Amino acid sequence: MTQKKKSVSGHGSKGRTPATSKHSRRSSASNICQDSPHALETARRALAAVADEQTSILANSIVGICRIRSRRFIWANDRVVDIFGYELDELLDRSTQLLYLSKRAFLEFGKIAYPMMKKGEIFDGEHKFRRKDGAVIWCRLTGRVVGEDPTDTIWVIEDVTENKLAEQALRESEQRFRSLMDTINDWVWEVDKDRVYTFCSPACQRLLGFEPEEMVGEMTPFDLMAPTEARRVNKIFCRHMKRKTPISDLVSINRHKAGHEVMMETNAVPVLDNRRRLVGFRGVDRDVSHRARAAAQARRHEQEMREGLITAVHALSRTIEARDPYTAGHQNRVAELSVAIGGAMGMTEDELRGLKLGATVHDIGKIAIPNEILTRPGRFSIEEFNLVKTHTETGYDIIKDVELPWPVADMVRQHHERIDGSGYPKGLKAGRLRKESRIIAVADVVEAISSHRPYRPALGIEAGLAEIEEHKGTRYDAAVANTCLALFRENSFAFT
Numbered sequence: 018m019t020q021k022k023k024s025v026s027g028h029g030s031k032g033r034t035p036a037t038s039k040h041s042r043r044s045s046a047s048n049i050c051q052d053s054p055h056a057l058e059t060a061r062r063a064l065a066a067v068a069d070e071q072t073s074i075l076a077n078s079i080v081g082i083c084r085i086r087s088r089r090f091i092w093a094n095d096r097v098v099d100i101f102g103y104e105l106d107e108l109l110d111r112s113t114q115l116l117y118l119s120k121r122a123f124l125e126f127g128k129i130a131y132p133m134m135k136k137g138e139i140f141d142g143e144h145k146f147r148r149k150d151g152a153v154i155w156c157r158l159t160g161r162v163v164g165e166d167p168t169d170t171i172w173v174i175e176d177v178t179e180n181k182l183a184e185q186a187l188r189e190s191e192q193r194f195r196s197l198m199d200t201i202n203d204w205v206w207e208v209d210k211d212r213v214y215t216f217c218s219p220a221c222q223r224l225l226g227f228e229p230e231e232m233v234g235e236m237t238p239f240d241l242m243a244p245t246e247a248r249r250v251n252k253i254f255c256r257h258m259k260r261k262t263p264i265s266d267l268v269s270i271n272r273h274k275a276g277h278e279v280m281m282e283t284n285a286v287p288v289l290d291n292r293r294r295l296v297g298f299r300g301v302d303r304d305v306s307h308r309a310r311a312a313a314q315a316r317r318h319e320q321e322m323r324e325g326l327i328t329a330v331h332a333l334s335r336t337i338e339a340r341d342p343y344t345a346g347h348q349n350r351v352a353e354l355s356v357a358i359g360g361a362m363g364m365t366e367d368e369l370r371g372l373k374l375g376a377t378v379h380d381i382g383k384i385a386i387p388n389e390i391l392t393r394p395g396r397f398s399i400e401e402f403n404l405v406k407t408h409t410e411t412g413y414d415i416i417k418d419v420e421l422p423w424p425v426a427d428m429v430r431q432h433h434e435r436i437d438g439s440g441y442p443k444g445l446k447a448g449r450l451r452k453e454s455r456i457i458a459v460a461d462v463v464e465a466i467s468s469h470r471p472y473r474p475a476l477g478i479e480a481g482l483a484e485i486e487e488h489k490g491t492r493y494d495a496a497v498a499n500t501c502l503a504l505f506r507e508n509s510f511a512f513t
């Protein structure tokens with residue numbers, strides 16, 4: 018607020034002046050006046066200078082100063098005029114009631130302030146007033162009685178509206194923050210750089226059973242986790258602290274105060290000081306236990322569906338073996354050897370499960386071949402052999418629409434293919450054959466040669482292995498063939 022150059026005027030403007038300067042100057046003036054008329058004049062001038070100086074100080078004060086008697090303005094400085102927006106002559110000798118928001122507020126203030134000041138105390142408080150332009154302002158008032166008359170008072174007035182509005186805005190903002198924190202289901206937190214909680218919203222009680230007071234200054238996020246989980250999450254946390262990067266969708270398993278597990282998803286940002294040094298992290302945790310439960314249930318459901326399909330495929334496969342006693346058990350033995358080869362070649366557990374299923378049903382297409390042909394002793398005619406060869410495509414057609422996580426239909430279709438393209442039904446070469454098909458092809462040949470067939474007696478394992486040995490790298494995949502040979506010759510593999 019700019020200071021206007023106005024003189025202070027009004028009744029009773031002989032206000033009290035600072036005791037030290039007044040007394041010392043008066044004393045020197047009275048000594049001078051005893052000496053001569055000239056000295057008296059000098060003394061008068063000195064006193065006038067003192068009065069002018071004091072008046073100037075009051076007039077130019079950065080706080081409002083006024084004298085009020087019987088609750089009417091006696092005099093006021095320029096700052097009072099600035100604060101309330103009235104001209105000086107609109108204030109002087111007027112009741113101060115014109116500045117209050119209501120007559121009631123005027124009377125209430127009088128009841129509080131004047132009894133205090135009457136007892137010799139200084140009144141110090143804040144109050145709302147209305148400026149001439151209608152604006153409501155907050156003023157800090159400091160007042161005291163200045164003479165014998167208890168209604169004769171001097172006041173210092175400061176406009177604290179800006180502070181008051183800032184305080185109010187801060188209060189409202191804090192209230193908004195608190196009600197938001199109380200309302201949201203997610204847990205809002207802050208930790209310092211030692212990862213100790215510095216703030217926890219009330220949701221932590223709802224989600225984890227701990228009151229904010231139990232956590233702030235006392236616990237770290239890792240106190241809520243089992244040791245292994247705490248180590249895992251701490252490692253991730255440390256990485257983000259070091260890089261000062263946000264943490265996104267970090268899922269962790271926390272322990273509720275009551276002992277059960279709560280799966281939480283964390284999103285957090287680093288908190289940096291003005292020199293970009295890390296001072297902590299601020300984040301939001303959400304209970305995603307229901308999501309984990311739903312995912313587990315979906316996995317279980319999918320597993321059950323898959324098991325159901327596998328069971329159905331097995332049942333279908335067994336019907337072929339029931340029709341064809343000579344090949345009974347052939348598919349299971351091929352599966353046994355295939356899994357042994359696949360395992361030795363480093364296939365994963367999941368791949369081996371698929372391989373086992375494919376091998377177990379590889380001849381499923383024979384269901385479409387007349388039983389007389391399959392079970393008749395003696396060699397097939399060309400026509401019969403051509404018919405038998407269709408079992409690979411028929412098997413593919415049976416399996417292809419069953420939703421399985423492995424390429425079982427391809428394994429079935431490709432089990433008579435040879436890597437040099439001499440097989441059937443497509444004459445595919447090595448690069449186009451699945452690894453599982455190349456394994457089943459070898460296992461199928463070894464098992465078929467070594468076992469009894471309607472058209473010939475069992476030739477034994479060695480005959481089967483000799484076929485593989487002879488054609489490895491041409492008909493049969495060399496790596497698969499070598500693994501198969503090693504299984505029998507070095508690892509004593511035997512069909513059960």
Ligand SMILES: [Fe+2]
Pocket residue numbers: 379380432433461
């Ligand atoms: Fe076959």
